[in-house]
Amino acid sequence: MTSPERFILIDDEKVANMLAERSIRKVFEESAIIKFTEPEKGLYFIMDECLLPALTTVVFLDINMPILSGWEVIYSLEQLACDVTSHFKIYIVSSSVDPADKEKARISPLVKGYLEKPITRSVVESLFMEKVAS
Amino acid sequence: MKRWQSSYIRAFKGEAYTEEVYGELPDPHWSEISFNPIIESGVVVAVACCSKNISNRKKIEEQLKLSEKMMAEAQRIAKVGSWELGLTKDAGAPIWSDEAYRILGYDPKTDMPSYENYLKRVHPDDLEFSTTIVEKAIAEGSKFSIKHRLILRDGTLRWINSEGEVIVDAVTGMPLKIVGTNQDITDKVLAEEKANRESNNRDILMNTIGDSMWSMDANMNMIAANARFIGFIKAFTGIDIKPGDNLLIEKFGEEVLTRWKARYERALAGETFSEEEYSEYPEPAWTENSFHPIAENGKVVGLACFAKNITTIKIVQEQLKQNEIMMADAQRVAHVGCWERGLEHEDHEKNFVRWSDETFKIFGYDPKNDTASYEKFLNRLHPDDLHFAPQVVCKAIEDKSRYALEHRIILPDGSIRWISSQGEIVVNEETGKPMKVVGTNCDITEKKLMEQEREKIAADLMQRNKDLEQFAYIISHNLRSPVSNIMGLAEELKDDLDTESRTLFLTELSQSVAKLDMVIKDLNYILQIKREITEIKDHVVFSGLVNDIKASISNMIQTEKVTIDVDFSAIDEMYTLKSYLYSVFYNLITNSIKYHQPGIAPHITVKSNQTKNGIALFFSDNGMGIDLEIQGNKVFGLYKRFHTGIEGKGMGLYMTKNQIEALGGTITIDSQVGVGTQFKIEFNK
Numbered sequence: 001m002t003s004p005e006r007f008i009l010i011d012d013e014k015v016a017n018m019l020a021e022r023s024i025r026k027v028f029e030e031s032a033i034i035k036f037t038e039p040e041k042g043l044y045f046i047m048d049e050c051l052l053p054a055l056t057t058v059v060f061l062d063i064n065m066p067i068l069s070g071w072e073v074i075y076s077l078e079q080l081a082c083d084v085t086s087h088f089k090i091y092i093v094s095s096s097v098d099p100a101d102k103e104k105a106r107i108s109p110l111v112k113g114y115l116e117k118p119i120t121r122s123v124v125e126s127l128f129m130e131k132v133a134s
Numbered sequence: 135m136k137r138w139q140s141s142y143i144r145a146f147k148g149e150a151y152t153e154e155v156y157g158e159l160p161d162p163h164w165s166e167i168s169f170n171p172i173i174e175s176g177v178v179v180a181v182a183c184c185s186k187n188i189s190n191r192k193k194i195e196e197q198l199k200l201s202e203k204m205m206a207e208a209q210r211i212a213k214v215g216s217w218e219l220g221l222t223k224d225a226g227a228p229i230w231s232d233e234a235y236r237i238l239g240y241d242p243k244t245d246m247p248s249y250e251n252y253l254k255r256v257h258p259d260d261l262e263f264s265t266t267i268v269e270k271a272i273a274e275g276s277k278f279s280i281k282h283r284l285i286l287r288d289g290t291l292r293w294i295n296s297e298g299e300v301i302v303d304a305v306t307g308m309p310l311k312i313v314g315t316n317q318d319i320t321d322k323v324l325a326e327e328k329a330n331r332e333s334n335n336r337d338i339l340m341n342t343i344g345d346s347m348w349s350m351d352a353n354m355n356m357i358a359a360n361a362r363f364i365g366f367i368k369a370f371t372g373i374d375i376k377p378g379d380n381l382l383i384e385k386f387g388e389e390v391l392t393r394w395k396a397r398y399e400r401a402l403a404g405e406t407f408s409e410e411e412y413s414e415y416p417e418p419a420w421t422e423n424s425f426h427p428i429a430e431n432g433k434v435v436g437l438a439c440f441a442k443n444i445t446t447i448k449i450v451q452e453q454l455k456q457n458e459i460m461m462a463d464a465q466r467v468a469h470v471g472c473w474e475r476g477l478e479h480e481d482h483e484k485n486f487v488r489w490s491d492e493t494f495k496i497f498g499y500d501p502k503n504d505t506a507s508y509e510k511f512l513n514r515l516h517p518d519d520l521h522f523a524p525q526v527v528c529k530a531i532e533d534k535s536r537y538a539l540e541h542r543i544i545l546p547d548g549s550i551r552w553i554s555s556q557g558e559i560v561v562n563e564e565t566g567k568p569m570k571v572v573g574t575n576c577d578i579t580e581k582k583l584m585e586q587e588r589e590k591i592a593a594d595l596m597q598r599n600k601d602l603e604q605f606a607y608i609i610s611h612n613l614r615s616p617v618s619n620i621m622g623l624a625e626e627l628k629d630d631l632d633t634e635s636r637t638l639f640l641t642e643l644s645q646s647v648a649k650l651d652m653v654i655k656d657l658n659y660i661l662q663i664k665r666e667i668t669e670i671k672d673h674v675v676f677s678g679l680v681n682d683i684k685a686s687i688s689n690m691i692q693t694e695k696v697t698i699d700v701d702f703s704a705i706d707e708m709y710t711l712k713s714y715l716y717s718v719f720y721n722l723i724t725n726s727i728k729y730h731q732p733g734i735a736p737h738i739t740v741k742s743n744q745t746k747n748g749i750a751l752f753f754s755d756n757g758m759g760i761d762l763e764i765q766g767n768k769v770f771g772l773y774k775r776f777h778t779g780i781e782g783k784g785m786g787l788y789m790t791k792n793q794i795e796a797l798g799g800t801i802t803i804d805s806q807v808g809v810g811t812q813f814k815i816e817f818n819k
Contacts, residue, residue: 013615013619015619015622015623015642015645015646016618016619016622018642019619019622019623019626022626023622064611064615094611095611095614095615095617095618096607096610096611096614097610097614098607098610098611116618117614117615117618117619117622118618118619118621118622118625119622120622120625121625
């Protein structure tokens with residue numbers, strides 16, 4: 001299990017980010033974790049790093065946020081000329097159980113997967129165990 | 135000389151003869167000269183000659199010949215032959231005139247007259263009775279006359295009238311001979327037969343038709359009648375009426391007599407007329423009686439009357455009438471009219487157009503006073519359908535096919551009606567060209583309105599359903615969101631934590647629980663609005679509403695230095711649910727204060743306006759504004775927030791929109807980032 005160099009958490013709820021951070025920390029002690037409660041700031045961060053040689057980064061992106069929803073962030077990234085997926089592995093994170101959101105996540109080339117909240121230690125583990133298995 | 139010499143030589147040869155000689159000298163005369171040889175011992179020794187003047191005899195003979203010739207000529211012309219048949223034992227052959235020969239088909243030159251030859255020609259069927267008559271006449275010494283047929287040698291049938299008289303010996307009373315004539319009456323008999331046939335045909339015609347015919351003189355006495363009439367009189371009165379009898383038979387009864395007398399008198403006064411009459415006797419029947427005066431020298435001398443049984447026609451007419459009534463009823467009840475329009479003339483105006491009463495009514499015309507025309511239809515056609523509807527029909531005419539379309543018409547009172555029009559092209563079988571178009575019109579306005587209503591309801595329902603789906607999704611998300619936090623926090627609390635972390639998690643936990651509780655409360659509130667309105671409507675005064683809100687948020691107004699301008703001069707009142715309208719005003723005003731531009735005191739303007747369809751309310755501010763290009767479709771969505779860092783649940787505008795819609799209004803937004811926002815609310819009557 002190679003640990004990702006960095007995690008970016010985008011959720012307007014502080015609690016959610018905090019919970020995710022704690023769960024990640026339990027699995028990957030060394031990884032850097034950057035948290036955004038304002039999605040546009042998270043978007044700009046990713047956009048800025050897109051063209052630079054960047055760290056291997058896992059992004060947990062919440063869907064339901066004011067100003068910009070998770071999908072709008074995805075849409076903005078799709079418009080970029082560079083290939084975001086080369087070093088950003090984006091996971092949609094939601095408390096929603098709407099099948100339409102799951103389907104959208106499956107189809108989008110930018111999205112690696114769909115995770116249901118809360119992001120617990122086992123969620124993080126299973127995510128990377130799975131990767132190893134495949 | 136020579137003539138005399140040859141005569142003498144003939145006589146000297148021993149021949150005795152006589153010759154008649156015509157001489158001109160001294161006077162024109164005829165002489166009979168006889169030469170008689172005198173023979174002695176077988177030798178002619180002398181000739182005794184004797185000349186006798188026979189001029190007188192010759193003259194009488196000539197006259198006789200002439201008269202015979204004339205007689206024969208007369209007989210030929212009159213086709214009358216005369217004959218004479220001797221009855222005594224020593225009687226010779228009968229004597230036939232030339233015409234008698236010819237009538238019997240014999241030749242006077244070659245055939246011999248005989249009673250047998252006569253009998254040979256008599257038609258076999260007439261032989262017995264004609265010989266009987268002749269024998270009887272002979273026995274009685276009387277005259278006879280027989281009309282009988284002959285069959286000639288060539289098979290020709292000939293009718294003759296044979297008349298004869300038996301001549302009796304005045305002394306002995308014995309029959310001596312029969313003299314008689316035969317007249318060829320074939321032409322006459324044939325003419326008679328023809329006339330009889332014609333008259334029979336006429337009688338048959340008159341007597342076999344089911345109608346009564348009779349004629350009468352000015353005194354109402356019958357002149358002639360057909361069997362039907364006579365039979366009718368017999369059936370009615372038991373009397374056999376005959377020509378000359380008066381037609382007003384007492385047995386008819388007073389009532390019938392009065393009626394008929396009046397009719398006869400009316401016709402005898404010179405009027406030709408017919409009347410229909412119903413009678414139960416002799417069988418239930420309708421009769422048409424017609425009366426035709428017969429005039430002679432300008433004076434009515436009688437009547438020709440005709441009684442026709444029109445029961446069948448009446449029944450058919452009655453059925454037709456019933457059918458027409460039923461048809462009209464059906465058309466009226468179903469709002470269906472039928473019509474047809476000719477197509478054979480290039481010029482529309484020359485083609486016939488027929489409309490049923492209901493078609494007139496559907497198009498707003500009067501079936502009694504208006505006439506149908508294609509123009510009249512076009513006059514009613516809705517301008518927007520003016521090109522489309524006739525084109526569909528034209529296409530059908532081209533294709534000789536059927537068509538069905540729906541179009542609108544405008545009636546004189548301005549009302550718009552929907553018409554379902556169906557038609558078919560009838561083709562002339564001989565020419566293959568379109569002959570006419572027949573069709574129906576059905577007023578489907580009510581159906582159409584219902585259909586439109588249904589469509590609207592269906593669209594509304596679909597929208598409502600989509601809204602509900604969205605609502606369900608949002609609610610589930612907003613319920614799930616604190617729940618997931620609670621789950622996460624609870625998971626963390628299982629770990630061995632320091633006091634600080636534990637306190638933080640417990641605080642977060644209680645906040646998440648509070649959030650969950652709030653979402654459930656919101657849910658209750660929203661569902662309350664979505665439910666049917668039970669509150670009673672009231673007259674709500676806008677200025678009063680704003681003043682109440684100002685009072686309730688006076689703290690906020692003071693802190694934020696809010697100014698609120700109102701202008702309800704156009705209209706300051708509305709009949710509605712006060713609590714809803716209060717909530718709308720409250721949300722919009724507090725939103726404007728909440729999202730003011732940093733450093734600029736909120737300024738709010740509330741204004742009313744009277745519109746064509748009702749009331750419009752405007753809420754304007756100088757706040758932050760929303761980028762509608764990005765957020766426009768979500769402004770009124772549930773749990774949508776547009777500004778981070780400012781307290782808000784993302785429910786205010788969602789509720790406002792729902793409340794306005796519950797009151798039957800609409801809300802729209804106009805906004806510019808950094809300038810301000812204006813909401814426009816419209817309530818239609």
